[in-house]
Amino acid sequence: MTTAPTTPRAGVPLVPAAPVVDAPAPADTVTLTVDGLEITVPKGTLVIRAAEQLGIAIPRFCDHPLLAPVGACRQCMVEVWAPGRDGNLAKMPKPQPSCAIECTNGMQVRTQHTSDEADTAQRAVMELILANHPLDCPICDKGGECPLQNQAVSNGRSDSRLLGGKRDYEKPVNVSAQILLDRERCVLCQRCTRFCEQVAGDKFVDLQMRGARQQIGGFDTRLLDFAGQAPVASADATGGEFASYFSGNTVQICPVGALTSASYRFRSRPFDLVSTPSVAEHDAMGSAIRIDHRRGKVLRRLAGDDQQVNTEWLTDKDRFAFRWQDAEDRITTPMVRRDGQLVAVSWLEALETAAEGLRKAMGSGGVGVLPGGRLTLEDAYAYSKFARVVLGTNDIDHRARVVSDEETAFLANQVAGSPMDVTFTDLVAAPHVVLVGFEPEDEGGIFFLRLREKVRAGSMTVTQVAAAASPGARRLSATLVPAAPGTEAELLDGAVAGADNPALALLAERAAADGAVIVVGERLAGSPGALSAAVRLARRSGALLAWVPRRAGERGAVEAGTLPNLLPGGRPAGEGEAWDEMAEVWGATNAPQRAGRPVNEILVAAWGSELGGLLVGGVDPGDLPDPAAVRNALDEVGFLVSLEVRHSQVTARADVVLPVAPPAEKPGTFVNWEGRPRPFAQALVSTQASDHRVLDRLATAMGCRLGLATLTAVHDELDRLGGWRGAKVAAPDVPAPTPPTVAAGHAVLASWRLLLDAGRGQDGEDFLARTARSTTAWVSAATAAALGDPEEVKVSTERGCVTVPVEVVDMADHVVWLPTNARDCQVYENLVAVAGDVVEIAGSDEEVQV
């Protein structure tokens, strides 16, 4: 470990800690007393919150700080005295629900602690609630962490006066494959229905029937006598009515055990669990989570509470998809290929073999490094340093997706070295948000919720430059600027005040508003000129520009310099002042001589034996546009080292496999899309090490000292390094290309990854997989009409075809949208096409008719 001073070089840390945001001072306050204690709160504060601030607990079920008050459960009754019209203090005639009335000046609130009336009312409400609540606490998942259980003890009777039977329902009802509903446990607090309506907007449960039979239900007419109009939503993979990406939140906020998840049902009791706060690894949002584990096994994950990032919500993918980390195919020992077979060997032997192979490969063309986009900042930094110091190359690229030179320049110019330039705080304060090449619900679930909160409050409008109006865009009331993939640049460049196209004129006007944010997604790399056009639009209009990747490690990797043109901290690669700074900290002498190559060129070079070897982290060939070609390259390359958690298509071809720890088994820091460091602790005891530790040992075996064996060592070095204040790589300025002509029977392919798909991170979670959206192709009405309004379409290229049901949506003409990686429609594997390619399209029942 190093003992050098930790003064950042350029005065700023590489990834500075997020600033603490203070709540703004309230404009208007009121003063009241609760149980005789005086308190001053901002105007509009609910009585129950004022009591909370004083440390007075009022029992409640329906109240939730992030949902609008409803006063449904009536448990929080208090006695209220308030000045009347004549100014005299008068008691309200009946007890009042403290979760639904706002504090006023001079109000005197008496809770159950000082008022017999409030206490009697609360006990009576509790008795009414318990009249129909089953005594099945021993088998209820909520037992032990149940607000009803706790409050029945603190504010209820100790005996029951109920003689008759209790309400009995068939149980449980499958609201979706994952969400189970036990109606007899429900206290009708409506937290779930309000969440669906106010937060997620994809209503999958609602109150049904009236009076004593009132109950929560899905919209399945076979189970309930539901005769109303079911809201329009997308079908899930089981053919059920609803596919929601946020349904797990209803389970977490249910104050009783009425909503439970199939994956956790009966798995454990709260008192078995050890909780570790952590950060979700499935998207670039950096959502705070709580990992609950028992005897070294993760049993569930809950949303953590971070008001700056994910508030209190979490996507279903981040909540439920954790079994990949301890799947059957976990790699437990280092392995070396002997006679074509991988055999388990000692670490010493594996490292020696890897070191020898890499040394040889360096002599025969060099080694390319593909770390993958799911790494922590520390691991990405270790790859970056390993490539430059040990392998002496700039051939490093963490991007396992469609890339372009334009994007490489964009990342170096606009993203790297500027953490926290645009944050969630800027985002929710923006009057207008323009989304280009980014689908907030699928590619950043929490991003969608943060936007929707403001759209619903009426303080934000959203414009989406996309091929189609997705279900998420519809719920954001987004203005769609239909753009066939590849034409984004043209449209963004056309967005000038007074443009002929009213949609573009409106876009220009909105982008020019004070505080507007332009959000570009990683997919835009596949659209020539689009990122340049976004930069041009941002410069023209003064809007903030944010790049939102999909994977958890992408932003951290950009900061750590795992790109061919970047060194850590946004320093441009190559000789010069930036390298001198690096060389001082790294103790390295020579800068890598050749310019680095991006992932596609690295793979081509590996295939052509131009490169002697590859060092690959968490990369799945299926993530790259031509998986077969990637597999070929991995087969052909002289020497392949794989650092992996689980067996994969890469380890199957690797010469040396070194096991590394998944996020639950290591500490580290994800950097989310904002550039906000999201440090997390190790949840489980592990026999595996982080990538940075393995790379450190590999470097030692190769005769180099990397000095990154511990997290502290990495942090010390990152702090010494600091950020870069010199000149950045030049911004890309690629002109908008001429769009391709689309012949009859052809269409431009549009595609993005759905939140729930065939990704390996969701392996082992069948319940979750069945809540994924059912696969459909989207076309516009005109495109469908040209095909003869078929039920299914066949989309084909020279390399293959897929046939999927078709759905007509509001979108650009001559474009067909397919999910990139759905279980039954894998664009890269089946079609070997990327968004923007022209594909053949035909109604699949055409041939039958002929």
Next chain:
Amino acid sequence: MTEQSPAPPTPDQMPGYASQIPQRNILAALFAPVAGFGVSLSNMFKPMVTEQYPREPANVKPRFHGRHQLNRYPDGLEKCIGCELCAWACPADAIYVEAGDNTPDAQYSPGERYGMVYQVNYLRCILCGMCTEACPTRALTMTNDFELAGPTRAGLIWEKQDLLVGLSSGMLAPPHPMVAGTKDTEYYRGEVTEATDAQRDWVRENRPDDPSLDGTRAGLAKAAPVGATRAAQQKITAGARREGGAR
């Protein structure tokens, strides 16, 4: 120092001293040397109280807290619902439970949930009985069996199969469906008294070779065999009896 200090006085030299021991009468003084044999002689004519353990099993009081037993309902379904309250109540952290889902194809206990894994670690258990008090279904009770000693640590971790009581007459080996028309409430109330024909038909259809179908003692014993750990413990105990000279 030239002068020696005087020796302390004996009690009878002390002025005003009188012995408190009463003087024996003449007869008692005469028999005093052989009086000690009286206890021995009188016991020769009383019944013997020495326990011949381990040659013979020990007699313990009926409410002695011995090892645990997992009980069954009269139709053979298990009473344990896997709620883990026993594990929660345990002051020694000796109990480990994992619950499982009852499905229509594999119903082990009434209701939705059953104890899939049940372990008692007798290296930790202090036989206090808090677990049996916590059990909401009276699934867990304690027996009088206290012979829990052996040469291995593993042999003292008893699994569900070791703790589960055998099948008695009228029972049917689970899994099988609940009695038609009942819910777990009827089971708790004791309204289920034996396995029904419908349940037997179900087992016959799904497990035609199930030995508990014939209802004989041998069949029932074969359908719910003693667990390996318990069998090993029984062997050890039997060995100790032989060594103690069991007849």
